[in-house]
Amino acid sequence: MMKYMIRGKKLVTVSQLGTLKDGAMVIENGKVAAIGSWEQLKEDYPDSDVIDCSSFVITPSLVDCHTHLLEFAPTSLYPVTPETHFLAGKALLLHALSSGITALGEQICGHPLCDFSKEDYQKAVHDLPLDITFATTSISIGFENLAHFTSITQSRGVTQCDLSDPVLVQMIALESDYPGENIFINATPANFTEKEVPRAGEIIYTLEELQKIVNIYHRLGKRMGAHVAGEEGIKLALESGIDVLHHAHGITDEQIQKAAKQGINIVATPMGGTHLQPNSPEEILNFVEKDIPVSIATDSYLPPYLGTSWLPFQDQALKGPDVLMMIAQPAMRLLKKHHYDENKILSLLTDNPAKLLGKDDVFGRLEVGLEANFLVAEGVPGLEITEIDKIRKVYYKGVKVMERN
Template sequence: MSTFIVKASKIVTVSNTGTIVDGAMLIKDGKIADLGLAEEIKVKYGDSIPSVDYQDSVITPGLIDCHTHLLEFAPSSLYPITKETQILAAKAILLKSLASGITALGEQICGSPLLSSEISTLKQSIRDFPIDFSFATTSISIGLETLLHFTSVTGSLAVAREKLVDPEIVKEIANHSEFGGENVFINATPANFTKDLVPNAGEIIYSQEELNRIVSIFHSMNKKIGTHVAGKEGIEMALNAQFDVLHHAHGITKEQIERVSTQGVKIVATPLGGTHLPPNTIDEVINMIHLGILVAISSDGYLPPHENTVSFPKVMEGLIGPDSLMAIAHPYMKQLIACGYNENNALSLITSTPAKILEKDHLFGSLEIGKDANFLVAEGVPGLEIVDIEKIKAVYFRGEKMIQRS
């Protein structure tokens, strides 16, 4: 890989360094080898190393969407595909994500009832794509009139509910899972269906004892475990069972937010929806952050916006995915600034915190010496000052420029 220096009017590191005005980074072998004021970097390395000056632009870490469904469900939702073209459609979606500044994804593998592939096949199919992937293998319950259950390790055919708690199946799911994603659906999901088709959306699928056993299996294998959950009762069960990550957590109470803080549980907020209840309000998310809870904003792509979701800075219709992550996060980031937080704190919602959810914050999510050179160049701070992907001028992945806009 090439060695070069990249400069800009501002580098938002999302680290203890904060924002560097007139900053520069030395990139070597796909890593950040040095970082600081442009003048200091120039003194250190002179003119012997090629440099790229982005002048008035802003450099930030690459964006991270830690809760997506892009390989199994999105292709058939967005394109008229067959099994033979599933991966081709997925790569089209991934390229659009990359062009939107996304350099890492947390992908859920649930066992699609439509077009599914073996876990190893899905992972292998995108191994060379310039996005860092983390996979959460799961079981899923869909709230149709007759509840349907699937798992990532049993394929595209529905299974009996008993299979969801079978210790051997749980162990296999845990073995393949790479981070605490939607490993367990405590509540049946609407799964993008209209309300009339999913009368059982929100139904609690497990007993407390069953959840306790499932979490115990994951933890005994040194695996983090997350859950799709909404509603006071389901969230209480998740906290009692000691889940590591709550995905959605719609309908959470103030008392439960305080308990989440005490237990050190992380939350993946999905402003578009994703459960049978309305998404978390901006005030709820800000309160979580005030209490020191690590909160990531995610698209849960691809979803139609919930009818009670917050207002976004541009009209978004149809199914929405990672390419709209900046717009999805914008209202929350703006409110953080209004509450006295800085741009690094705000940007952490879609960079460093999701990297922690994915258990890869030692590799990326912030701009620090030794980390992967995953960064973007834009006309403003993503999600805060800009939401239009056309204002992202370049996207680098491990030191290589993958996207370039004039």
């Protein structure tokens, strides 16, 4: 039985407890057993081993709920073969872990070079100190000749008509763990350059097709997410009853209000991911002000969109989870300027994405009964720090899995 107490300068719990200055947690068997002030807990647990981090901030670990680390990224970053594909994937996951991320939402789309099933991906990562939730999807890539793939057909391309086939859609829906990019309403640039994907942004589905697909998911008791951007595509998503908008780049104020009324979630990707300018800090503030549950994600590995005022990138080299805090900071600071509490702000990287993954009863907050997935850092991630070397320790289920001196 593993039991210890950890003390911090402050604990940003992202729970009803808010921020606890000079706080502490008791960790037992991988979960938070008690949380409160240091003065109180040292009295209540006088014999507990203490890890003194009283110079640092303790927060929940980060959740990147929209990534492509295991399918698209390895072949884009490394000259892998099928035999070495998952070695590259594990290296990318280790880098995510060192960036303070202990939970991921992965998309399995189908890929011409990856003849792997969802089970292959799950088996490859089952022993890693990470919680990975998989969305099974279909995808349309905006090459001159549109390319369509699905998680079920793997490396074998399909036709545009196949994307709406009810048998195939049901197979995809049954395997999906959460409402990720289950369909791509617009053809995606993926992580290709603009010249390679001239048809990125083209709308793939009719409203009738979308409604039939949404009905299949809902009939199975599943929520459904979509890759979507642009006023026309977002209109289709809203009218068809899709539950989660991934990206929603180019959304109008009227559409934001409609999304709020319909109880839709938004996964904001300030680095890019579609054919349009990504979510600005002001747009993310607007989502929060309308009480839309919003998560910030990287969609990595991805070439950053150049020409925004809030991103520091100078080239389109592919970026990964290590920039999550950096791309989130402009929006997080704007929320702070508008007097939002640091717990509410940090929820965009912790509790909100955990809820999207259907795992908010497991992690995402520092709360009794939840897994002890937390960070020891020099400041609040995203809000006060962006460099990963300022994350000193990463804990997963109470075990220290990363440490920097």
